Amino acid sequence: MRELARESRVRGCLLGGAVGDALGNPVEFDREPGVTDLELSADGLALITDDTQMTLFTVEGLIRSGGSGIPEAVYQAHRRWYDTQWLPGPPEHADGLAARPFLYARRAPGNACLSGLQLGRMGTFAHPANPDSKGCGSVMRSAPFGLWPAVSAEDAFARAAECAVHTHGHPTGYLAAGTFAAIVRHLLDGDDVRTATERAIGILTARERHEETLTALRRALDTPYAAGNAGIERIGLGWIAEEALAMAVYAALAFEEPDRTRDALLVSVNHAGDSDSTGAICGNLLGARHGEEALPAAWVARLEGLDTIGEIADDLVKAGA
Numbered sequence: 001m002r003e004l005a006r007e008s009r010v011r012g013c014l015l016g017g018a019v020g021d022a023l024g025n026p027v028e029f030d031r032e033p034g035v036t037d038l039e040l041s042a043d044g045l046a047l048i049t050d051d052t053q054m055t056l057f058t059v060e061g062l063i064r065s066g067g068s069g070i071p072e073a074v075y076q077a078h079r080r081w082y083d084t085q086w087l088p089g090p091p092e093h094a095d096g097l098a099a100r101p102f103l104y105a106r107r108a109p110g111n112a113c114l115s116g117l118q119l120g121r122m123g124t125f126a127h128p129a130n131p132d133s134k135g136c137g138s139v140m141r142s143a144p145f146g147l148w149p150a151v152s153a154e155d156a157f158a159r160a161a162e163c164a165v166h167t168h169g170h171p172t173g174y175l176a177a178g179t180f181a182a183i184v185r186h187l188l189d190g191d192d193v194r195t196a197t198e199r200a201i202g203i204l205t206a207r208e209r210h211e212e213t214l215t216a217l218r219r220a221l222d223t224p225y226a227a228g229n230a231g232i233e234r235i236g237l238g239w240i241a242e243e244a245l246a247m248a249v250y251a252a253l254a255f256e257e258p259d260r261t262r263d264a265l266l267v268s269v270n271h272a273g274d275s276d277s278t279g280a281i282c283g284n285l286l287g288a289r290h291g292e293e294a295l296p297a298a299w300v301a302r303l304e305g306l307d308t309i310g311e312i313a314d315d316l317v318k319a320g321a
Contacts, residue, residue: 006320008291009188010147011313016261016287017055017143018309019299020279022046024269028108028276032229035269038299046302049107050085051280052309054141057081058163059312060097062148063319074163075122078141082117085109097312102305110137116167125162128169134176134212136244138168140277142177143284146184149320156181157203168241171209176241179204179213180281183249187288193252196289197221216246225254229271237273244274248281258294261286265296 025047026039038046061077062070080097084104097103116129123129145160146153160181164174179200186196201217204210220235235250236243251268255261268282269275287295303309 004190004291006188007314007317008293009288010317011310012287012290012292012295013143013147013184013188013284014055014059014287014309014313014316015292015300015303015306016283016285016295017280018048018052018283018303018305019046019295020265020268020281020283021048021051021276022279022303023265023283023299024275024277024279025049025107027269028274030272030275032272035266035275038302040302041304044302045304046299047105047107047304049276049280050109050113050137051140051277052305053084053103053107054078054081054113054137055143055280055284056097056103056309056312058141058144059147059316062144063312063315064096067148070159071124071162071166072122075166078113078117078166082114085114097308100305100308102308110135110167113137113167123166123169125165128165128174129167131169133168134170134173134241135168136238136241136274136277138164138173138177139180139241139245140280142181143184143281143288144316145181146186146188146288147316151185153182153185153200154203156185157200171207172212173241175204175207175210176213176216176245178207179217180245180284184284184288187285193249193256193285193289194221197249213242213245216242217249220246220250220253223250225250225267232267232271232278233273237271238278239274244277244281247271247273247278248285251278251282252285252289256286256289258290261290261294262296262299 061074065073161178
C-alpha cells in the first residue's frame with residue numbers, strides 16, 4: 001500500500017471528524033436513531049456541532065502558539081469559541097475563526113465546556129475546572145494535539161490532557177483526552193487502529209487513575225463486532241469520556257478497510273447516546289488512518305463550513321512544513 005502523505009491524513013482527520021459529527025448530530029438524543037445517511041438542513045448542508053467547532057478552535061490555538069505556551073494559547077482559543085455561544089455574530093474586530101459567522105451557531109454545547117470556560121481562569125492539574133467532570137467534551141476536541149507536527153505520542157498525550165483540565169478536571173476526563181491524542185499521533189505515523197490504541201494504552205497506564213479509561217478501551221478491543229444498536233451499546237452510550245473514545249475505537253475496528261469508512265461511521269452514530277461525539281471521534285480516527293480520500297466524498301461535499309475546515313487543516317499542515 002502506498003504511503004499516505006501527511007497532508008491527506010491531517011485533512012482526513014479534521015474532515016472525517018466533521019462528517020461523523022454531522023452524521024450523528026440529528027440523532028444525538030434519539031433512543032433508536034436508525035441513521036442511514038446524512039440529514040441535510042433546508043440549505044442543503046450537513047450541520048456540525050460544538051464538537052467540530054471546538055476542534056477547529058483547538059487547531060487555531062495550536063497554530064497561534066507556535067509550539068510555545070500551548071495550554072495558554074489553546075485556552076484563549078476556547079475562550080473565543082465560548083464567545084460564539086452567546087454572541088449573535090462576529091464582533092467588529094474579530095479575526096481568525098471568530099470572524100466566521102457560521103461558527104456562532106449554538107448546537108447543544110456541553111455544560112462542562114461552557115462552565116469551565118466561564119470561570120475566567122485557566123484550569124490546571126493543581127486547580128482543574130469542574131474536578132468531578134469526565135464528560136466526553138474533553139475528548140471530542142482533542143484530535144489536533146496528535147496532528148501537531150514534530151511531537152511524539154507521549155507529548156501529544158501530555159498536551160491534550162493538560163488542556164482538557166481547562167474544562168474537565170476528573171482524571172478519566174483528561175486521561176481519555178490524552179489517550180485519544182496519542183492514538184491519533186500513532187495513526188498519523190502509519191499504525192492501524194488496533195496497534196495505535198495498544199501503543200496509546202502503554203502511555204495511559206503509566207498515569208495514575210487510568211483504570212476507567214483502560215477498562216473501556218479493553219472492552220472495545222476485545223468485543224467482537226455485532227450489527228445493530230445493541231452491538232455498540234455493549235461498549236457504552238458515549239456521554240462520558242472513556243465510553244465515547246472506546247465506542248469510536250470499536251466502530252473504527254468494525255470496518256477499518258479504507259473503502260468501508262462509511263460503514264464504520266454509521267456504526268459509530270447508531271446508538272441511543274452521544275451520537276455526534278462518537279461519530280466525530282470515529283471520523284477523526286479513520287481520517288487519520290486512511291486520509292481524506294477514504295471519506296465519503298458526497299458527505300464531505302455537504303459539510304457546513306467545508307472551506308473553513310479545509311483551510312485550517314491546510315494551515316496546520318503548513319505549520320509543520
